[in-house]
Amino acid sequence: MINSRQMRLLIWSLALSAMSGCSWFGGDDEPEEIKPNPLPGFNQEVRLEVLWNQKIGGGSGDRAIRLRPAIFAGRVFAASADGKIKALTTDKGRIIWEAEVKDFYTKEELSFGFSKDLDVITGGVGAGGDLVVVGTGSGEILALNQSDGSLAWKSRVASEVLSQPQIDD
Numbered sequence: 001m002i003n004s005r006q007m008r009l010l011i012w013s014l015a016l017s018a019m020s021g022c023s024w025f026g027g028d029d030e031p032e033e034i035k036p037n038p039l040p041g042f043n044q045e046v047r048l049e050v051l052w053n054q055k056i057g058g059g060s061g062d063r064a065i066r067l068r069p070a071i072f073a074g075r076v077f078a079a080s081a082d083g084k085i086k087a088l089t090t091d092k093g094r095i096i097w098e099a100e101v102k103d104f105y106t107k108e109e110l111s112f113g114f115s116k117d118l119d120v121i122t123g124g125v126g127a128g129g130d131l132v133v134v135g136t137g138s139g140e141i142l143a144l145n146q147s148d149g150s151l152a153w154k155s156r157v158a159s160e161v162l163s164q165p166q167i168d169d
Contacts, residue, residue: 135161
């Protein structure tokens with residue numbers, strides 16, 4: 001049988017061992033910050049310069065959507081998250097045509113399929129043959145004619161398009 005002295009000793013031992021896991025007995029030291037290693041130096045072998053730049057449209061706010069352009073047949077096809085698509089010359093970035101995805105929908109379709117809080121284009125740009133294709137946040141693929149940006153066709157898919165659509169010649 002345990003007497004009261006042994007019981008108190010046991011309780012104090014358990015209490016002290018439980019508190020030893022707390023920071024009360026430790027110092028007020030903050031954990032050491034882990035910093036990345038410095039980048040090693042390198043010799044620049046190629047000098048890069050910007051030949052041209054072109055604003056396509058509005059971005060995606062604080063969402064990290066990066067839409068990749070497509071380069072095909074001497075043209076750059078680029079899109080923005082807010083639904084603008086442009087065809088540009090590769091040499092000087094001159095605008096050949098511009099299109100707005102929302103122009104290819106009726107008012108009813110716009111109210112049902114698009115929200116001001118969602119990105120219009122989510123899947124980037126693909127190009128091939130005589131078409132430029134984009135994927136939308138409302139779950140559609142739109143194909144535009146490369147020559148003038150007019151709508152060739154659109155097709156519903158199962159969900160939001162998250163990858164760059166591809167065209168097989």
